[in-house]
Amino acid sequence: AQKVTQAQTEISVVEKEDVTLDCVYETRDTTYYLFWYKQPPSGELVFLIRRNSFDEQNEISGRYSWNFQKSTSSFNFTITASQVVDSAVYFCALKMYSGGGADGLTFGKGTHLIIQP
Amino acid sequence: DGGITQSPKYLFRKEGQNVTLSCEQNLNHDAMYWYRQDPGQGLRLIYYSQIVNDFQKGDIAEGYSVSREKKESFPLTVTSAQKNPTAFYLCASSQRTGFRTNEKLFFGSGTQLSVL
Numbered sequence: 001a002q003k004v005t006q007a008q009t010e011i012s013v014v015e016k017e018d019v020t021l022d023c024v025y026e027t028r029d030t031t032y033y034l035f036w037y038k039q040p041p042s043g044e045l046v047f048l049i050r051r052n053s054f055d056e057q058n059e060i061s062g063r064y065s066w067n068f069q070k071s072t073s074s075f076n077f078t079i080t081a082s083q084v085v086d087s088a089v090y091f092c093a094l095k096m097y098s099g100g101g102a103d104g105l106t107f108g109k110g111t112h113l114i115i116q117p
Numbered sequence: 118d119g120g121i122t123q124s125p126k127y128l129f130r131k132e133g134q135n136v137t138l139s140c141e142q143n144l145n146h147d148a149m150y151w152y153r154q155d156p157g158q159g160l161r162l163i164y165y166s167q168i169v170n171d172f173q174k175g176d177i178a179e180g181y182s183v184s185r186e187k188k189e190s191f192p193l194t195v196t197s198a199q200k201n202p203t204a205f206y207l208c209a210s211s212q213r214t215g216f217r218t219n220e221k222l223f224f225g226s227g228t229q230l231s232v233l
Contacts, residue, residue, distance in 0.1 A: 004159070009157065035221065037222075037224075042226055043205070043207075043226045043227040044121075044207070044224045044225060044226040044227060045160075045207065045209075045222070045224040046224075047221045047222065047223070050221055091159060091160070104150060104152075104162040104165055104175055105160075105162075105222065106159075107152075107159035107160040107161075108159050109157060109158055109159045110157075110158075110159055
């Protein structure tokens with residue numbers, strides 16, 4: 001079985017601070033896919049990034065960066081110089097490569113990020 | 118603009134009543150999904166469909182039913198057998214699905230279902 005743990009239920013920082021959202025996953029597969037989604041107050045989830053397990057390169061996209069470490073089963077997300085518009089619930093998700101269960105994403109419980117002006 | 122439309126945004130169910138949540142996509146995606154979100158919880162998969170006229174149970178299918186008669190539509194019925202239906206329901210689609218794929222999901226804006 002697979003599992004995604006986002007231990008931080010809620011994080012509150014002041015605008016312009018850097019913030020890291022943690023994601024730890026469990027899976028028996030050696031090949032798998034990891035995702036981050038953002039859920040703003042409007043409700044719909046927005047895709048942020050996708051990472052294959054065999055690609056351990058870190059990625060930077062503007063103020064966003066992701067640190068994938070297979071050795072610790074973590075896929076952490078950092079926002080640099082946070083802005084009020086970054087306030088949302090962020091979900092980490094895992095998809096298995098092999099069969100044996102329903103074909104969908106396994107989501108963590110989400111981290112509610114509050115950026116105060 | 119292409120996207121996923123869910124309706125209604127808010128829905129109320131009386132005891133013993135079945136209600137249907139609508140989900141329509143114009144992205145020409147083969148795969149569609151229904152997720153349930155409870156406060157402070159992640160999303161849990163209810164049903165998914167890889168192709169027209171085919172659908173599979175997810176992790177929490179009991180008390181729910183779906184149909185996939187058209188590629189663009191995947192309605193979810195919450196039956197009276199679902200004893201705790203109050204939740205936020207999200208519909209999603211992807212170009213294709215199946216194991217060994219890493220397709221990203223596109224989501225609708227959700228339906229909040231409450232019990233009267």
